[in-house]
């Protein structure tokens with residue numbers, strides 16, 4: 001099998017959408033010093049571009065979640081692998097995800113965060129695959145809605161490959 005990459009969303013289109021999301025967040029949180037919480041690993045490129053496009057002060061932290069099992073399908077059981085080290089009580093939190101797929105990661109993370117009494121929790125996701133949803137998720141700041149194809153690049157991987165690529169690609173396997 002060889003892996004073939006086809007560009008789905010180019011870097012200028014991504015940059016334009018990141019700027020739009022940053023402008024909206026800067027407007028909505030202009031007086032509240034929000035905490036942007038990146039979900040590792042996939043969000044690291046999106047988060048770093050997003051924060052540099054903001055015009056307001058923010059704080060940044062990361063969590064890492066994993067679903068049990070291997071392969072491309074989630075097992076449905078999510079756990080927090082690397083959690084918060086500081087209190088979020090009374091803070092306005094914006095979770096930053098690269099992609100929302102089944103919704104299980106964000107559902108689990110939202111419960112984890114709410115038990116720590118933040119002032120609010122919103123979700124910013126650059127990509128969304130609504131056809132794959134298994135639990136309802138409300139995305140407050142959304143970049144692109146995608147078809148149900150396997151995508152890589154701009155932080156997203158296949159077996160840890162392709163995260164570094166600056167565009168979003170569809171990964172096609174050829175015999």
Ligand code: PRP
Pocket residue numbers: 039040041042043065066067074097098099100101102103104105106157
């Ligand atoms: C991906 C992605 C999201 C999550 C979304 O992470 O970064 O965090 O899956 O999927 P869901 O909506 O079906 O839960 P992944 O578990 O692949 O880890 P990674 O970011 O370290 O690659």
